[in-house]
Amino acid sequence: AQSVAQPEDQVNVAEGNPLTVKCTYSVSGNPYLFWYVQYPNRGLQFLLKYITGDNLVKGSYGFEAEFNKSQTSFHLKKPSALVSDSALYFCAVRDPRYNAGNMLTFGGGTRLMVKP
Amino acid sequence: NAGVMQNPRHLVRRRGQEARLRCSPMKGHSHVYWYRQLPEEGLKFMVYLQKENIIDESGMPKERFSAEFPKEGPSILRIQQVVRGDSAAYFCASSPPSPGRNTEAFFGQGTRLTVV
Numbered sequence: 001a002q003s004v005a006q007p008e009d010q011v012n013v014a015e016g017n018p019l020t021v022k023c024t025y026s027v028s029g030n031p032y033l034f035w036y037v038q039y040p041n042r043g044l045q046f047l048l049k050y051i052t053g054d055n056l057v058k059g060s061y062g063f064e065a066e067f068n069k070s071q072t073s074f075h076l077k078k079p080s081a082l083v084s085d086s087a088l089y090f091c092a093v094r095d096p097r098y099n100a101g102n103m104l105t106f107g108g109g110t111r112l113m114v115k116p
Numbered sequence: 117n118a119g120v121m122q123n124p125r126h127l128v129r130r131r132g133q134e135a136r137l138r139c140s141p142m143k144g145h146s147h148v149y150w151y152r153q154l155p156e157e158g159l160k161f162m163v164y165l166q167k168e169n170i171i172d173e174s175g176m177p178k179e180r181f182s183a184e185f186p187k188e189g190p191s192i193l194r195i196q197q198v199v200r201g202d203s204a205a206y207f208c209a210s211s212p213p214s215p216g217r218n219t220e221a222f223f224g225q226g227t228r229l230t231v232v
Contacts, residue, residue, distance in 0.1 A: 034220060043120075043207060044159075044223040051218050090158060095172075101147055101164060102211040102221040103172060108158040 002027035002093050006107035013081045013114055021076040021110045023091030032094035033074045034104065035065055039087045047089075050074060061085070081114045088112075118143070120210050120224035121190075128230045129198045137193040137227045141210030148191045149221060150183060153205040162206075165191060166213075198231045205229075 003026045013019045025031055032051055036044040048059025055067045065076045074091060088111050092104040121140040129135050141148050146167050151159040152175075164172040165185035176183065180198075185191040195202055205228050209221040 036223070041228075043122075043225040044209075046220050046222065049220050098164070098171065101149075101171065102209070102219060103149060103161060103164045104151075104159075104209075104221060105161065106151075106159045 002095060002105050004091050004093050004105055004107035006089075006091055006110045008110050009108075010111045010113060013112070015083050015114050015116050016080050019078050019081045019085070019112065019114070021089050021091075021112060023074045023076065023107055024072050025074060025091070025093045026072060027093050027096060029096045031067075031072075031074075032096075033065075033067065034092045034094070035059065035063070035074075035076050036090045036092065037087050038090065038109075044090065047076070081112075083114050083116055086112055086114045120145075120208055120222050122206075122208050122224035122227050124227060125225060126228050126230070128232060130232055131199055132197050135195040135198050135202070135229055135231075137195075137206050137208075137229070139191040139193070139208030139210075139224060141191070141208075142222055144212060145210035145222075146213040147211045148185050149209045149211075150191075150193050151207045151209065153207060153226075155204070159207060162193070195229075198229070200231045203229055203231045 005024045034049045035047040050067045058064045091107040095103040148165045150162040153159045161175040163183045180196045182194045205226045207226045209223045211221045
């Protein structure tokens with residue numbers, strides 16, 4: 001079965017500094033990976049995905065993620081953090097059994113705190 | 117194009133009552149997924165449905181929980197005889213029907229169930 005690990009419960013960064021939120025995965029076959037963000041009392045918003053192609057994926061709000069097959073990682077990055085980026089971030093992997101479906105296994109989430 | 121619509125946003129039930137959570141997928145989407153999020157935890161997959169079919173219910177508790185996605189109307193997650201441990205946020209997501217893999221799931225705002 002597939003799994004996702006987010007080793008950090010919380011990441012603290014100063015506004016203007018680069019940020020990284022870590023994610024590692026385990027899945028049989030080709031991985032389809034996603035990052036979502038959740039603001040307080042809201043649903044999940046899609047940030048970006050890796051399906052195939054370039055290892056560096058660009059997404060919404062200036063976020064990007066780097067796919068590393070040898071390290072089975074898909075870390076989320078942003079060159080310059082904003083206070084408004086403070087939220088809960090989830091990494092997810094698609095279940096490979098369903099070609100047409102988007103059944104996801106999520107990591108436990110990482111709370112990003114950006115301080116002014 | 118409205119997003120994934122869930123209602124109610126907040127639901128309070130007494131122990132032993134039934135809870136019905138509704139989800140209308142995005143227009144044109146025929147795949148629906150339900151997830152549960154306990155406080156300060158990640159999202160756990162519950163069930164994957166297509167119109168009139170349950171594709172995967174491996175995350176559903178064996179008792180008291182059921183889900184449907186009828187030919188007409190919203191998807192329903194039903195919890196019978198609720199207990200305090202059912203208190204959580206329940207999220208619905210939907211995705212398009214095409215077999216193409218370059219798709220992502222879109223999430224609703226969630227229903228926050230409180231059992232008193």
